[in-house]
Amino acid sequence: MNLERFEELAKIKIQNEREKFNKHFEKMINYFSQLKELNTDNIEPLFNPIEIECPLREDLVGKSIDRLTALNLSPDYYLEFFKSPSPIKKWE
Numbered sequence: 001m002n003l004e005r006f007e008e009l010a011k012i013k014i015q016n017e018r019e020k021f022n023k024h025f026e027k028m029i030n031y032f033s034q035l036k037e038l039n040t041d042n043i044e045p046l047f048n049p050i051e052i053e054c055p056l057r058e059d060l061v062g063k064s065i066d067r068l069t070a071l072n073l074s075p076d077y078y079l080e081f082f083k084s085p086s087p088i089k090k091w092e
Helices: 003-010 018-036 067-073
Strands: none
Touching: 003 018
């Protein structure tokens, strides 16, 4: 897969730092190509790679705060929506 095909599938167009992105993209594709070469014939699929027992608790209906109080307790909001920093970071 090349960068142009990736853009087509993702329905995006990479404008800035195209060369830098392409370098990272090629490394990622090469890594997954290496994984395809692994022999996994006798390996059972895992639900979770770490064998941890997660105890479940009963869901209980309890008292909660109203929307306006929750918004007033948040660091930032606009109208009736919480605002937060963008989780998407720029390429390094």
